[in-house]
Amino acid sequence: MSDANHARRTAVYLLDQVLGEGRLLAECYAAGALEKLAPEDRARAQRLAAETLRSLERADRVLKKHLKKTPPLTVMNALRLGTVELCSGGAAHGVVNAMVAIVSRHRRHGQLKGLVNAVLRKVAEEGPAEWAKLRTPRLPNWLRKPLVQAWGAEAMLGMEAAHYAGAPLDVTGKPDADLSALGGVLLPTGSVRIAAAGQVSSLPGFEAGDWWVQDAAAALPARILNVQPGEQVLELCAAPGGKTMQMAAAGAKVTAVDISENRVARLRENLERTGLEAELITGDALEQTGQYDAVLLDAPCSATGTIRRHPDLPQAKDGSEFGGLIELQAQMLAHAWSLVKPGGRLMFCTCSLLPDEGECQVEEALDMFPDMTADREALNLPGVEPAWITEEGGLRLRPDYWATDGGMDGFYMALLRKSA
Structure with a gap:
C-alpha cells in the first residue's frame, strides 16, 4: 500500500x-x-x-x-x-x-x-x-573550480543548467527492433530519447528485450569501435552491460570482465532479458590475458559526467580519490593495449568531465606507445559535431551539448589503433 x-x-x-x-x-x-x-x-x-x-x-x-x-x-x-x-x-x-x-x-x-x-x-x-x-544551483567549489579551468565559466553555467534539469531516458535498441511504440525521439546518433518515461520495466519492448537503458553519450564508444560479426572482443569494466549488449547484438564474440560479482550478476540479467550472449568473467581487468581484435575499456573514473542523473555525486564526494583513479586508468590503458592484436583497436573511454581522466590519458599513451595512433575519422558519425573532436584525436562530450534537447552525459572517448 x-x-x-x-x-x-x-x-x-x-x-x-x-x-x-x-x-x-x-x-x-x-x-x-x-x-x-x-x-x-x-x-x-x-x-x-x-x-x-x-x-x-x-x-x-x-x-x-x-x-x-x-x-x-x-x-x-x-x-x-x-x-x-x-x-x-x-x-x-x-x-x-x-x-x-x-x-x-x-x-x-x-x-x-x-x-x-x-x-x-x-x-x-x-x-x-x-x-x-534564485540562480541555477552551482556545483561545490571542489569540482566547479577545475571544471571552470578546463572549459570556461560560460560552459560551466551551461553544464550546471543541464545538471539541474536532470536527464531524460535514453535507450539503445537491437539493430532490428522497432522502438516506435516507445513514443520517443530518434536522436541523430541512433539512441531513442523518452521525455517522461515513468516505470522503465512497464515500457513497450522491455520484457521482450528489444532495448536497454543507455545514455546517448554512453552508446557512442561501442558505435565508434564498430565491431564486426565474428570478431573476438574484450570489454573491461563491463557492467552493467550496455556496451556489451551493443557489441553482442552486432555479432561479435564478446568477453565481458568486471571485478564486482553483484555487477556481473546484473549484467547477466540484462543479457538474459535481451537474449544476447557474452562470456562473463568476474575478475580484475589488470589480470586479463590473451589477444583480441578489439578491446573496450570504460575505465573507473570520477563519474563527474553523470551528475545529471546522479546529483548525489558532487555532494557525497570531495575529489580526494581522483589521484588514485587517474593512476589506475593509466595502468589499465597500458594493460588493455597489451591485449590488442597487431592491427587491432582499443576504445578508451571515461564518463568524466575532467581532462586528466580523458584527453591527458590519451596524450600520454600516444607518447608512450609508438605503435598507437588515434583514429579521428572513426569519430565522424551522424550527430557528432566536428568541434567536439579534440586535439589529440579523441571525442569530448559535455552535458551542455544538445542543450535544448535534454543534454547528454559528460564523456571522453578515443579509438586507438595498433599498427600491423
Whole structure:
C-alpha cells in the first residue's frame, strides 16, 4: 500500500546518508534502503532525494533567512526536502504536516518539530516567489573550480543548467527492433530519447528485450569501435552491460570482465532479458590475458559526467580519490593495449568531465606507445559535431551539448589503433 510519508521519511534518510556519511545513493539502494517501500513509494523517495540534492543551494538560500543557526542534519534535511516540495507546487498543509511528523518521531531531535512547523509555514508563504528569483544551483567549489579551468565559466553555467534539469531516458535498441511504440525521439546518433518515461520495466519492448537503458553519450564508444560479426572482443569494466549488449547484438564474440560479482550478476540479467550472449568473467581487468581484435575499456573514473542523473555525486564526494583513479586508468590503458592484436583497436573511454581522466590519458599513451595512433575519422558519425573532436584525436562530450534537447552525459572517448 502506498504511503507518501514513508517515502518522505526514506528520502530524508537518503539525504542524511549522502550529506552526512558521504555515501552515494546507489550504495544506499544496494544496502536495501528502499526494500520496504511499495514500488510507487520507492520511485517517489528516489525522486524527492534527487530533486532535493539538485536544488540544495536554492533550498539553503530560502531557509537561511528563517534560521538563526543551522539545526542538526536530519532536521535540516527535512526542512530542505519540505522547501523543495513547497517551492515546486506541493500542497502546504500536507508537506508541513509530513515534515513535522517525521521530525517529531526522531528520538534525539523530536523537540524541534515546532521549529520545523514555524519555518516551513513561512517558506510556504514566501518561498515560491523567492525560489523563482534564485540562480541555477552551482556545483561545490571542489569540482566547479577545475571544471571552470578546463572549459570556461560560460560552459560551466551551461553544464550546471543541464545538471539541474536532470536527464531524460535514453535507450539503445537491437539493430532490428522497432522502438516506435516507445513514443520517443530518434536522436541523430541512433539512441531513442523518452521525455517522461515513468516505470522503465512497464515500457513497450522491455520484457521482450528489444532495448536497454543507455545514455546517448554512453552508446557512442561501442558505435565508434564498430565491431564486426565474428570478431573476438574484450570489454573491461563491463557492467552493467550496455556496451556489451551493443557489441553482442552486432555479432561479435564478446568477453565481458568486471571485478564486482553483484555487477556481473546484473549484467547477466540484462543479457538474459535481451537474449544476447557474452562470456562473463568476474575478475580484475589488470589480470586479463590473451589477444583480441578489439578491446573496450570504460575505465573507473570520477563519474563527474553523470551528475545529471546522479546529483548525489558532487555532494557525497570531495575529489580526494581522483589521484588514485587517474593512476589506475593509466595502468589499465597500458594493460588493455597489451591485449590488442597487431592491427587491432582499443576504445578508451571515461564518463568524466575532467581532462586528466580523458584527453591527458590519451596524450600520454600516444607518447608512450609508438605503435598507437588515434583514429579521428572513426569519430565522424551522424550527430557528432566536428568541434567536439579534440586535439589529440579523441571525442569530448559535455552535458551542455544538445542543450535544448535534454543534454547528454559528460564523456571522453578515443579509438586507438595498433599498427600491423
